[in-house]
Amino acid sequence: MRDILIASLLTLLPISELRGGIPFLAAKGYSLVLAYPLCVGLNFLVAPLTYVFLTTVHKLFSHMKWYMKLFDAVVMKARHKVEGQVEKYGYWGILLFVAIPLPITGAYTGTLGAWILGLSKRKTMLAVAGGVVISGLIVSAVVALGIEALDIFIKHIGA
Numbered sequence: 001m002r003d004i005l006i007a008s009l010l011t012l013l014p015i016s017e018l019r020g021g022i023p024f025l026a027a028k029g030y031s032l033v034l035a036y037p038l039c040v041g042l043n044f045l046v047a048p049l050t051y052v053f054l055t056t057v058h059k060l061f062s063h064m065k066w067y068m069k070l071f072d073a074v075v076m077k078a079r080h081k082v083e084g085q086v087e088k089y090g091y092w093g094i095l096l097f098v099a100i101p102l103p104i105t106g107a108y109t110g111t112l113g114a115w116i117l118g119l120s121k122r123k124t125m126l127a128v129a130g131g132v133v134i135s136g137l138i139v140s141a142v143v144a145l146g147i148e149a150l151d152i153f154i155k156h157i158g159a
Contacts, residue, residue, distance in 0.1 A: 003028045004038070011042040017106040018043050018132070018139050026143045040136040046107035047128040054115050075116055081105070082113025091119070091127040098131025101139050107132055 003025065011021030018039050025035035061067040081104060085093030098110040107128050114124035 003030065007035070007039065008042055011039045012046070014106070014108040015103065017046070017108070018136050019101050019103075019106075022136065022139045023143050026147065032140045032144060036136055036140050040132055043107055043132045043136070044129055046132075047111045047125040050108060050111040051115065051121055051125075054112075075112070077104075078109050078112040079116050081109055083117065086113070086117055086119070091123050094119070094124060094127035095131045095134070098128050099134035099138070101135045101142075106135070 007021040007025045007028075007030075010016045010024055011018060013020065021039035021042070022032070022035045025039070026032060058071070062071075082094070082097055085097050087093075089096065094110050094114055097105055097113070098107055110128050110131060111124060114127070115121075
């Protein structure tokens with residue numbers, strides 16, 4: 001149960017997201033059949049949670065100078081990362097951005113970028129959800145290939 005909790009936290013953290021949760025569970029011996037739906041399901045929650053934050057907590061803190069300085073820095077990074085893809089591909093750009101499992105290309109940045117650009121909340125959540133599904137598949141495939149390659153290597157060296 002502790003492993004599931006840690007994987008859940010990794011999945012919900014902005015930096016690791018699926019790139020942390022799925023490999024963590026696989027490393028702990030859990031099947032990808034369990035890891036994928038658990039982590040993807042949790043990562044689906046990022047878009048609505050981000051919107052809740054932006055419409056409530058953000059408004060409460062927006063009068064604090066230190067917060068706005070930090071928030072503006074985060075916003076400018078997100079806008080810079082997302083804007084080109086959104087201008088070129090629309091909501092498909094958000095989906096593709098979220099689908100690429102690299103640092104700073106997850107559900108948080110995709111949702112924040114869409115919010116900054118004034119995109120529809122509903123369409124953004126659908127695009128982010130599609131990106132999360134694809135990202136989860138990519139991460140799971142990389143983990144599965146890594147496990148298979150490790151097994152082959154271990155058998156080859158006779159360990």
